[in-house]
Each structure stands twice: as C-alpha cells, then as structure tokens.
Amino acid sequence: MKEDSGPAAGPAIAVEGLHKSYGDVHAVNGVSFTVERGEFFGVLGPNGAGKTTLIEIMEGLRSADSGSVSVLGRSPWPRDTSLLPRIGVQTQASAFFVRLTAAEHLETVAALYGRDRKRARETLELVGLTDKAKTLVDDLSGGQKQRLAIASALTHEPELIFLDEPTAALDPQARRNLWEMLREIRTEGRTIVCTTHHMEEAESLCDRVAFVRAGEVIALDTPASLVRGLNAPTRVLIPTAQLTPEQAKGLEGADEVATEGLSTVITTRAVGRVLAAVGGLTELQDVQTRTATLEDVYLELTGTEYQA
Template sequence: MTKETTYAIVVEKLTKRYGELLAVNDISFTVGKGEVFALLGPNGAGKTTSVEIIDTIRAPTSGKVTLLGMDVTKRKYDIVRRIGVLPQGFSSFDRITVRETLQFYLRLFCCMNTDIDALIELVNLKDKTKEQYKNLSGGLRQRLGIAIALVNDPEVVFLDEPTTGLDPRARREVWEVLLGLKEKGKTVFLTTHYMEEAELLADTVAIISKGEIIAMGSPGELIENNTKYLDLTLQSVDEKAFEVVRKMGFDPLLDNHRDIKVRVEHTDDVQKILSAIKDAGALYLGLDVRKPNLEEVFLKLTGEALHDGYVEEKGAE
C-alpha cells in the first residue's frame, strides 16, 4: 500500500505564490481516512489558500497534492464527485429556498437517491425548508452550506472557517453538526482561527503561521509538548498566603488584589502549596487548576496571541 492510498490527503512540499507574496511555503502533511484535521492559524496565514488548493478550487505554484489517491491538478472532475466543500464566506442564491437549494446541488451531482429530509434533519433545518436563503441568519446559512457539502455523501468534507462571523450560540450549533460528522466517521478537513473549535473537534491540529506549518499533532500532544506547566488560582486569599507561596520559591501574582495566580510544573506542587497555606493558617475560598490550551501553545510557538483571527504580539497592550 502506498502513502497515497493509505491516507485520504497527502500534501507534499506545497507552495503557492501570488506574485511576490509567498502565501504557502513548502508545507507537507497527511490526513488519515476518517480523521478530523484542523488547520489552525490567524487570518492571512495561508489556511484558505492551502485548503482551496487541496479541494481543487485553486492551482498550486509547486508541490503535489493527492486527494483520495488522485492528483488534484489532473483529476478535478473525478475528485469533486467524491468530496464536499464549504468554501470560506459561503453564499447561495438569495431567492431560492433551503429545499430548492439542496435539490439544485443534488441535481448537479446527479445523486437522486440522497435523502434530502435526512440531510435537513442532520443540520437541523427542518423548520426552515421553505425559507429563502436571503432570510436565513448567519448560523442557518452555514448549516445549509454544510448540508450542501454533504449532498453527494462525500468521502472527504472540506470546511473553510465554518463558524467565522457567527455568534457563540450559532457557533455551538454548527459544532454540534460537525461532531455529528465526526461520529459518522467522515474525513473532515477544517480550517479555523478559533482555538477551542480546533481543540473540540479535531483529531489532528496543524498550526500554520506565515505560510508555514510550525507544529502538528493531536491537541493533547501539542499542549503536552509545548507547555509543561499548570496554572493554579487561589481565590479570595489573605496576604499571608501570598507570602507563603513566594517563600516556597514560586513566582505568584496578585490578581485584582484578591486572587493568587501561580504557575507550577507538576501536580505535586499544587498539593505542596495547599498544604503550606493550610499549615500557615492562611485562608482561601476556592481554587482552580487549569491545564494550558492551544491558545498558549500558539502564543509560545509564534510569540503572538490570537484574537478573532488576528494576531497580537506578545506584550502588546
């Protein structure tokens, strides 16, 4: 078995230039069958360019992409029948209803056996079948876009920033649909700049910055490999506790003049701090121990924090 047949997607030394601008710089990775793969990065990092090359919308400058065993630059028409795509900023015909839109795409794929009602149920649009596209909210539109991406029962589904611009509730509704896809065992290629989205949905996350993949692995692996600490917060402490922690050799911070925040390397350290505070007769009302997340991984790897898709340099106000 070759690499091309083992994996759903094989990307090798992929590069894309727009004139002088190097949008994607020599990236390589594989996506296994049934895997949910997230390309995570800020706006302008090269996520959309990468996914659009893989799903046949755009041509690469150099490198090779094999999708379901086929070269994307040579077998577009065979590939598009076996994939589903939700492009970035998805839009549809304003005056066409939800059901008519799905029927339209069904006919394009000639999949007359697809159960439209099941599809509508999957994306939870049962009450909106007669609604025209222009009357749908952002979240409903994205769910329709996902349903369209599934009309041909694709082997690989590409979702380019499926929750960008949605409010938290609509975002969670889309996540539920995507978790449903994951349960069905679909191969999903997702791009996002939302850390928690990648962490919640993806089996594998590739962090992309300035056109290059800087880290890749499961969310757990990325956190484990890049952040070796825990954040302990002690709520409503008295000043005595602060001194106790400081004297133990840690570097505590007083937050809002009430909480102590302290970064520790092992869970044993948490136990030691709590015992020392107790022995000193100091008080605290609550405690929180938090593992780092992808946000901290991104900050560590790039030196930049990510807010709403845009980067903010470390230490910037």
C-alpha cells in the same frame, strides 16, 4: 482498474513541497503533510497565513505552482470530475441559488449529486435549519447561511470534507451544535479538514492540527502533544479572602505568587503539592486550576495577539 478502491488505499491527502505565489506574495511556501483517512485535521494560523490557499489547492479549486497533491489517491488538478462526488466543500465565501428557499437550494444541490429530496431534508435537519426550510436563502441570517453552506457540503455524504472557517459567523449555541454534528460525522469514518480561529474548537475536535504561518507549517501534531510541548506551569487561583499572597508565598511547590483581581494566583509545576498545601488552609471548593491550552500554543507559535 480503479486507482483507489476503498479505505485501505493510502492516506486521504498527501501534499509534498507545495508552493503557491500571487505575484510577490508567497502564500504557500513549501508545505508537506499527510492526512489519514478518518482523521479530523485542523489547519490553524493567523489571517493571511495561507490556509485558504492551501485548502483550495487540495480541493482542486486552485493549481499549485509546484509540488504534488494527492486527494483520495488522485490528483485534484487538472480538474478531476471523478473526485467531485467524493469530496464536500464549504468555501469561505459561499454562493447560493438566491431566489430559492433553503430547502429548494439544498434539494438542487442534492439533485446535482443524484440524491433525493429526503436526503436534502435530512441534511437540513442535521444543521438545524428545518424551521427555515421555506425561507428564501437571501433572507437567512449570516449564521443560517453558514449552516446552509455546510449542509451543501454534506448532503451527498462525501468521504472527505473541507470546511473553511465553518463556525466563523455562528453564535456560541450554534457553534456547539455544529461541533456535535461534526463529531458525529467523524464517527462515520469520514475525513474532515477544517480551518478555524477557535482554539477551543480545534482542541476538542481535531485529531491533529497544523499551525501555518506565512505560508509554512510551523508545527503539526495532536493538540495534546503541542500543549505538553509548551511545558507550561499550572496556575492555581484562590480567592484572596481565603488565602492571601503572603500565605501563598510560604507554600511548598509555589514557584510564583501574584494577585489578579480578587484572586491569589500561584504558578506551579507541582500542582498536586500546592493543592494539598492549599487544602490544609482553606476550602478547595473555590479553588480553580488553569493549565495550558491550544490557545497558549497559538500564542507561543505565531507570536501574534490571539483573536477569536
């Protein structure tokens, strides 16, 4: 009998009490969580936090020292070849068949999984590399190589996809195209586990995120809940030419008033009242409001300088 027979068969991933050390470095220090099927799950945290180690254990590329891992109902270690066609892996350091063109590389990968050239071409199109089909892999730019690595993880249409900093080398346009693509893949019911340093990306793509610091999961929730949990005030920015700090100080609901560059900045927990009051004094057209984002959660949790 098959151990796992479809979508109803438990979570996509379950890790429990995971530990992994490299010599003195405790890279993963007692991690437990579950990723549901169809979920877009983010793993966030500073460099060296243990994200890649954690992902590679789930991928079956590394063994854990202790703890248990279940991926699509099976144990990825010792190596389980039946999992290979069901998962797609983009590692942080990708390898290619260097003497091949982009299309040939992808056709080779597709062939390994019993998929045809047509599917390889479709995947190339999906990551926006059709015009580079005939370019040698070695001659691709960093961002193009990264897209090819992602295509290599997707061409066999796996149920579960691991992406380790997929947008790291991409320019803003390529990054947005990739987000769009990942959103689409998600609507097909696939499960995605993704690490990133881009909080905006995580906030817009992930159903839930786990913040990792020094090998431990220090927070795990939906981006919205994590942001709400900060209970941070809203900042209202008005050009100082339209509203001076002195005027702002008298407004109902203003907790704090400061100037930043050419703006008067009101910090408030009653943004509706402040906007109503500001609206009575000046045009609201030039007024900006800033609420907390996942980046603020990152700063609060990791206590480190945010680096995109």
